[in-house]
Amino acid sequence: MHLDKRDFRDLLFKVGKRSLELAFPSSIYCICCGNLIDPSRIYALCDDCLQNLRWANERTCGKCGKALENERKNELCHDCQQNVHWFERGFTCMQYGTKEKEILHRFKFNGAAYMGSKLGKIMLDRILLEELKIDFVTAVPMHKKKQAKRGYNPAELMAKEVAKGLCVPYNGQVLKRNYYKAPMNKLDRNQRKLNLIDSYSASVLYDIHGKSILLIDDVYTTGSTADECSKALKEAGADNVFVLTLAAGVN
Ligand SMILES: [Zn+2]
Ligand SMILES: [Zn+2]
Incomplete structure (x- = not known):
């Protein structure tokens, strides 16, 4: 052979x-x-x-969904008071701490693709609480080369589980990753924003006018990835973009 x-x-x-x-x-x-x-x-x-695990089930930001410190009176996190986001609302399941990092690390880097359906179920249960009207689910795309190396896109595996549970289609083609730039984890907020400009675009193959889309990613930190993807979808005509992540940094 x-x-x-x-x-x-x-x-x-x-x-x-x-x-x-x-x-x-x-x-x-x-x-x-x-x-x-x-x-x-x-x-x-x-x-x-x-x-x-630090479940984000107490007070969360009314815009991005990050957990809020208890003593805070405001319903928006510091970031959302200062910055405008392209998505309607964000939701998350956990606060991104040591244990949560370990889970995601194993899922992303150890070939543990089977974890996608388990983690996707956690996300599904979180989003079912919101009773949103969703037309389809999509995931933040990885660069093709990176995905080929890893064998799977972790966000996509979770997104498929969520779509299945919501009984709506999963569309893995609607967003495109345009080109490969520097890894994000070492960059600050402004560098991340610059690094991401025009990194994502919406495919012209799908008419998404008037659609409500649920965008899935693994982690929400500064929100710049979620924003860039939401911007591409909104500019292509989407009515609503909701963002769902497994874990988010605490504000
Ligand atoms: Zn355990
Ligand atoms: Zn926020």
Whole structure:
């Protein structure tokens, strides 16, 4: 059998996935700490992790959805008081701390694609609380090269689960990542904004006029990625863009 480069990469990915699945079966270990759990546990989380994850279920910013410090009187976070966002509202499930970082790191960098459906269920339950009218779900796209290297787009795996649960289509083509720029994690707010200008555009293949779209990403930090994607969708005619992330930095 002759394998070209791509077949080989797919094969490696499958083998890698299978060995990970053997070492770390998705159904009996906690997706956060790796402890043995009863397979029926909600979100595949053990009791400890379920309690210790910092769920964003208290006061959150009325615009971006970040958790607010308790003593704050204002209903908007500092960032949303100063900056205008392109999306209507943002929602998140957890505050982005050490434990939450670990989960996302394992999901993004350890080939743990199976975590997508578990984390997607958490996001689905969060967004079901809002009773929004959504026409379709999309995810922040990764650059093609990066996605090929990783084998999957983590945001897309979660978004598919959310779309399934909402009984609406998932559209993975409507947003395009235009070109590859510097990694964002070392940049400050202004550098991020500059780095992202025109990084995303909406595909002309879809008529999204008047649509309400749910945009999924893994983490919300300064909101610049969510904003750039929302801007592209709004400029292409979308009526509403809502942003849902698994975790968000605290304001
Ligand atoms: Zn655990
Ligand atoms: Zn905010």
